[in-house]
Amino acid sequence: MVPDYLRELENCTLCEWRCSVNRLAGERGVCSIGIPEVxxxxxHPAPPQSYTIFLAGCNFRCLNCQNWEIACYPDSHEPVRxxxxxxxxxxxxxxxxxxxKGRMIGADxxxxxxxxxxxxxxxxxxxxxxxxxxxxxxKVNYDTNGFMTEESLARVLAFSTSITxxxxxxxxxxxxxxxxxxxxxxxxxxxxIMTHARExxxxxxxxxxxxxxxxxxxxxxxxxADIDHTIPFNLLAFRPNFILEHHPPAIQYLMEEAVREAxxxxxxxxxxxxxxxVAGERPGxxxxxxxxxxxxxxxxxxxxxxxxxxxxxxxxxGLQQDCPIKTYRARRSV
Ligand code: SF4
Ligand code: SF4
Numbered sequence: 001m002v003p004d005y006l007r008e009l010e011n012c013t014l015c016e017w018r019c020s021v022n023r024l025a026g027e028r029g030v031c032s033i034g035i036p037e038v039x040x041x042x043x044h045p046a047p048p049q050s051y052t053i054f055l056a057g058c059n060f061r062c063l064n065c066q067n068w069e070i071a072c073y074p075d076s077h078e079p080v081r082x083x084x085x086x087x088x089x090x091x092x093x094x095x096x097x098x099x100x101k102g103r104m105i106g107a108d109x110x111x112x113x114x115x116x117x118x119x120x121x122x123x124x125x126x127x128x129x130x131x132x133x134x135x136x137x138x139k140v141n142y143d144t145n146g147f148m149t150e151e152s153l154a155r156v157l158a159f160s161t162s163i164t165x166x167x168x169x170x171x172x173x174x175x176x177x178x179x180x181x182x183x184x185x186x187x188x189x190x191x192x193i194m195t196h197a198r199e200x201x202x203x204x205x206x207x208x209x210x211x212x213x214x215x216x217x218x219x220x221x222x223x224x225a226d227i228d229h230t231i232p233f234n235l236l237a238f239r240p241n242f243i244l245e246h247h248p249p250a251i252q253y254l255m256e257e258a259v260r261e262a263x264x265x266x267x268x269x270x271x272x273x274x275x276x277x278v279a280g281e282r283p284g285x286x287x288x289x290x291x292x293x294x295x296x297x298x299x300x301x302x303x304x305x306x307x308x309x310x311x312x313x314x315x316x317x318g319l320q321q322d323c324p325i326k327t328y329r330a331r332r333s334v
Contacts, residue, residue: 005122006035015059015118015148016185017315028321029119030314032075033057036120038089039070039080043096043107048141048162048202050111051093051102053127056080058115060145061180061314061325062168063243063302064209068330071115075326086123090130094138109139109161118148121155128159141202145179146186153189162202165190169294170219173311177298178212180307180314180325187223194227203232205273208250208258210238212294217261225266232269233262243305245330 002024008014009023019029026034037056044052058071065071069078093110096102110131112124124142131138139161146165148156156163167190168183169175175183193201206220207213217235224231235258237250255272262270292300302312306324309317317323 002035003126005126008122009035012119013149014121014152015116016181017059017147018149019315029059030061030320031057031059031116031119032321032326033073033119035083036123037073037080037082038084039073039115041081041089041092043099043102043105044111045105048109048111048139048164049106050109050141051096051107052111052113053089053093055112055114055117055120055123057119058145059119059147059181060116061312061323063178063298063305063325064207064238064247065242066239067115068242068328072326072328073115075323076329086126087130089127090134093127094131094135097138109141111141111143113143116145116147117142118144118152121148121152125155125159146189147181148185148189150189150192153192157193157197157200160200163193163197163200164202164205165193166205166207167220168207169213169216170223171216171295173295174213174216174298176312177295177302178209180312180317182313190224191227194224194231198228198231201231203234205234205236207236207238208254209244209294210248210250210254212298214254214258215294217258218265221262221265221267221270229266229268231267232271233267235259235262235270235272237272242330243301243325243328247301 011020012023012029013020017030021027021029023034039054039056041053044050054070056070056073069076073080097107117124128140140159141162142156142160143164167186168178172183204224224233237255239249240247259270305328314320
């Protein structure tokens with residue numbers, strides 16, 4: 001018996017792919033998932049400290065995914081916890097936050113992540129509702145790649161205390177080459193949050209991928225600074241992962257350059273996270289985009305992993321349900 005709150009999955013338009021498939025009848029959209037399933041859930045010490053619920057599945061197919069086992073579910077064939085009754089999930093989260101370990105790490109909220117939580121939005125809302133029945137003051141963080149409809153964003157803003165928001169690139173060709181999705185909805189939703197829900201925005205995150213997103217730091221930072229130069233901008237250092245398992249990590253020099261670029265664009269609240277501990281005084285091979293450019297390099301790497309698309313657009317791709325990227329198995333991860 002399918003609960004009423006999942007009925008909208010009979011015609012799923014939760015994210016900007018707007019697949020209109022009946023996920024409850026076995027049809028699959030870009031995210032490939034049916035009913036929402038929890039991959040794992042645990043206390044997590046990274047700010048904002050939380051009880052983090054990782055939802056299986058994702059509406060992006062990022063070459064650099066660090067959680068590919070979860071994001072590519074079910075095609076990854078990795079084990080997940082599965083569907084969990086929202087009331088049980090809520091009680092578990094509250095108990096963990098109140099536990100000695102939860103208090104020791106300063107956990108004060110339920111953090112929804114993935115994969116991407118957007119294909120599981122009705123489940124997320126139900127967990128929040130159940131949690132707030134038990135504790136009206138519990139905080140909630142929504143971790144997102146931004147690729148949701150305006151309607152879904154309004155729903156997220158209605159329950160979120162904080163939002164952690166990824167912008168992978170500013171230019172559409174780089175964003176598509178890296179994620180398989182267009183950038184316009186991501187920038188539109190980021191602008192909406194920065195303009196109308198600034199108090200909810202914990203930070204905007206940007207992954208510095210040598211040779212691919214290095215030249216995107218300045219335009220992303222300028223885009224943010226144009227709206228609000230005080231928005232926290234968190235630069236993350238790439239480590240070899242998934243399709244990019246043989247790609248070089250971001251060296252210290254590159255991260256320092258990225259901070260300088262972001263500040264030059266006008267941002268005053270720039271930080272670095274996931275510091276690679278990879279020394280380097282000068283951009284080495286592949287650290288800077290070569291003549292080829294970041295989008296072309298990412299496309300070439302995707303092609304090497306089996307994606308034949310000249311312009312990656314997973315929503316319209318004929319291989320969507322038979323996608324070599326979703327079944328890729330990284331042999332190496334950091
Ligand atoms: S990709 Fe988005 S619109 Fe398509 S089925 Fe998944 S959540 Fe729904
Ligand atoms: S093969 Fe198609 S669905 Fe798979 S990543 Fe490439 S464009 Fe996207």
